[in-house]
Amino acid sequence: MKVLEIKEVHKIYNSSEVKVHAVNGISIDFEEGEFAAIVGPSGSGKTTLLNMIGGLDNPTEGKILVNNTDLSTLKSSDLIDFRMKNIGFVFQSYNLIPVLTAKENVEFIMNLQKRSKKERNERTMELLNAVGLGERAESRPAKLSGGQQQRVAVARALASKPKFILADEPTANLDSKSTETLLEIMEELNREEKITFIFSTHDNRVVKKARRVVTIEDGKVISDETR
Amino acid sequence: MITSTAWKNVWRNKIRSLVVIISVTIGIFGGVFAVAVMNGAIEQRLEAALNTELGHIQISRPDFRENFDIHLRLDSITNLDKKILELNGVEAVTHRTIISAMANTATKSTGVQVIGIDPVQDKQVFSLGDKLIPGTGSYFADSNKRNPVYIGEDLAKELNIIRYVIAPATIDSLRNRDVPETVLSKLDGYQGRRFRNQASFTDALKDTLTKKEASKYGRKITEEAWSFRTRTRLTLTFLDRNNVQTGGMFRVAGIYDIKNKMYESSHVFVKNSDIGRLTGLGNEAFHKAVIRIGDIEQTRNITRQISENFPDLEVRSWKEISPEMAMMNDMVEQFYIVFMIIILAALAFGIVNTMLMVVLERTKELGMLTAIGMNKKRVFRMIMTESVFLSLIGGVTGMIISWGIIALTSRNGINFVKYGEGFEAMGFSAHIYPDISITFFIIVTILIVVTGILSSIYPALKALRLDPADALRTE
Structure with missing residues (x-):
């Protein structure tokens, strides 16, 4: 089943003097349960594409369908709601809320969704255990290492049971041991719970683990390889 | 969350x-x-202001306020009192005779309003008696004394009803104010002498103190040495019922301080019977009735009721009397x-x-x-x-x-x-x-x-x- 369809998407930035064609007619689909990496050099259009997939930015042309819903048809308030239910985000710099504990960070979205306390607790602990941080539930981000913070971020992204997780350079700030642990956890979640992961990355360690690698250059797909 | x-x-x-x-x-x-x-x-x-100057409601003849004509008195006061006291919320009523006069001492004179009161009745409405400066007298305490007058602190100063005395207490307070013993010992010689005004007192000081001492400590000494001179004679002159100038000799029996210079310097209080006798108006000649009520919020309501009962009189609430x-x-x-x-x-x-x-x-x-x-x-x-x-x-x-x-x-x-x-x-x-x-x-x-x-x-x-x-x- 297709969770994400990208159809002839263009993104043109109009600065005062030059037009920048950041994404230039990309069409790709992702199936449920994929573990895919979008790679390419800096300025190739990876982040722009990822922002559009995540509904944070609109394509100039073309369509993006998440679970058969065309993102461009949604009002901005509905889009935020749609993101909360369908897309999980993992950012390069973790972006946890520093005043909340690991548990509260993971719980945050479920709180916004007004889930019951019992459900929130169970799900949060289940996710924190899955990323190996059950013991650190009450720690604030400042007390956690970068790798641990990113694992909390993955747990947070999974909290609302999204259709897929978008991870923008998730390992860029991590050492190799943390990267390895994080990738193992994500692989396991992908394998056992059929969670779809889409990364944008330069990191070879991530590329090696990916089962599909989409390479972008100058806003175009130049290769799409499934292993 | x-x-x-x-x-x-x-x-x-x-x-x-x-x-x-x-x-x-x-x-x-x-x-x-x-x-x-x-x-x-x-x-x-x-x-x-309400307790010492205004009361809550004042009643007088309509044109009295304009010319203070002593003939514009309130008629059948007993009936008036009875009707007023029947009203809900009224606590007390008192009457005042009001006459414009000149107040004279041996050296100075000034225009004042003489207010003749019945001390017993007046205490139910006003509390001027609590405002006497300690040591200057007691408020209408001796009913037998003839012609006592109570004046304000500022009038007392204006009329120079003060004296300068060096008493042992004065020396003590000067010592507390850092006046050196050499100066204090020179002041010993003045003990027991009374000076009637500041000029004679400072002249006397100049005889004993050096010029430097006088200029340095003179002010402190004057400040500590003065006190009010009670029992001073005060002549009040005014017009009697026949518009003939008359007057009477009064004695200052107390000095009140209500922290309002304007009022203090222009209002003196005497017994209604004294002023009635001197003007020939008699004991029952009142120009104003002043009412005290229990709840100040009721002022307007009670004022209106009294106005309705006495359409020929001017009934004013404290708000109208003192708009500021x-x-x-x-x-x-x-x-x-x-x-x-x-x-x-x-x-x-x-x-x-x-x-x-x-x-x-x-x-x-x-x-x-x-x-x-x-x-x-x-x-x-x-x-x-x-x-x-x-x-x-x-x-x-x-x-x-x-x-x-x-x-x-x-x-x-x-x-x-x-x-x-x-x-x-x-x-x-x-x-x-x-x-x-x-x-x-x-x-x-x-x-x-x-x-x-x-x-x-x-x-x-x-x-x-x-x-x-x-x-x-x-x-």
Whole structure:
């Protein structure tokens, strides 16, 4: 089943003097349960594409369908709601809320969704255990290492049971041991719970683990390889 | 969740939040306390004016006020009293004879209003007797004495009813004021001598003290040596019932101090029977009836009832007699609110500034929150809650401190005696008991919350305008 369809998407930035064609007619689909990496050099259009997939930015042309819903048809308030239910985000710099504990960070979205306390607790602990941080539930981000913070971020992204997780350079700030642990956890979640992961990355360690690698250059797909 | 996160966010940058909270606290305390002092002064002024000058309601013949014609007296006073005392809310009524006169001492004279009273009846309405300066006499204590007169402190000074005496107590207080023993020993020789005026006293000082000593300590010595001269003779001259100039010799039996120079220098009190005899009007000639009521809020209602009962008389409430007092009483509350709004507006800018910094600092985090699904309403609410917390913590602390300090100072009052001269010239006591109403406290608390909400709107709107994709890119 297709969770994400990208159809002839263009993104043109109009600065005062030059037009920048950041994404230039990309069409790709992702199936449920994929573990895919979008790679390419800096300025190739990876982040722009990822922002559009995540509904944070609109394509100039073309369509993006998440679970058969065309993102461009949604009002901005509905889009935020749609993101909360369908897309999980993992950012390069973790972006946890520093005043909340690991548990509260993971719980945050479920709180916004007004889930019951019992459900929130169970799900949060289940996710924190899955990323190996059950013991650190009450720690604030400042007390956690970068790798641990990113694992909390993955747990947070999974909290609302999204259709897929978008991870923008998730390992860029991590050492190799943390990267390895994080990738193992994500692989396991992908394998056992059929969670779809889409990364944008330069990191070879991530590329090696990916089962599909989409390479972008100058806003175009130049290769799409499934292993 | 949003509320608890906002609360935690307040303490993210402790120093910055504390600076804002403390400034709000100080601002609120300053405002509320200043209002309490003003309000206390005004209430005391009103209280004093009603108890010593005005009463609540005054009744006279319609044209009496214009020409003070002594023939315009109230008729059938017993009937008047009876009807007034039957009204609900009236506590007491007294009558006064009012005559314009010249007051003369051996050296000076001035125009005054002589008020003839029945001391027993008058005490039920006025409390002038409590306002006598200690040591100057007692209020109509001896009913047998003929022609006692009670004058104000300022009139006493104006008429020079003072004397200069060096007593042992004077030497002691001068010693406390750092006057050296050499000077004090020179003053010993003056003990027991009385000087009638400042000129003769200072002349005498110059004989003993060196020029330097006189210029350095002369003022302190004069200040400590003077006292009121009671039992002084005071001649009052006025017109009698036949418009013939007449008068009488009175003795100063007491000096009152009601902290109102204007009133003190122009009103003297005598027994109604004395003035009745001298003018030939007799004992039952009253120009004014003054009424005391239980509840000041009933003034208008009772005034109207009396007016209806006595259509031929002029019935005026204290508000009509002293419109400036009424204005003060009616307008102060609004003035206080405006005063607090100005303070709060200044504080609001501090809060806006802080919250703008918060939004700027947390751009990336706010972008992340929008990305993961926190909608605009919630982002707005979170920022707003933070500002409300900031202003509420500061505001409530300020209110508690104000309440505590007002409660403490209202027991013994605050002495502004250094500036007393100015206060008393305007009729205010220099010893102020701060006081504030519960309503004002509630209104200020509501205003603080409103300020918190208003000052959060702009920063919260800024947060709303953030584009999540851009916000996430910021470092």
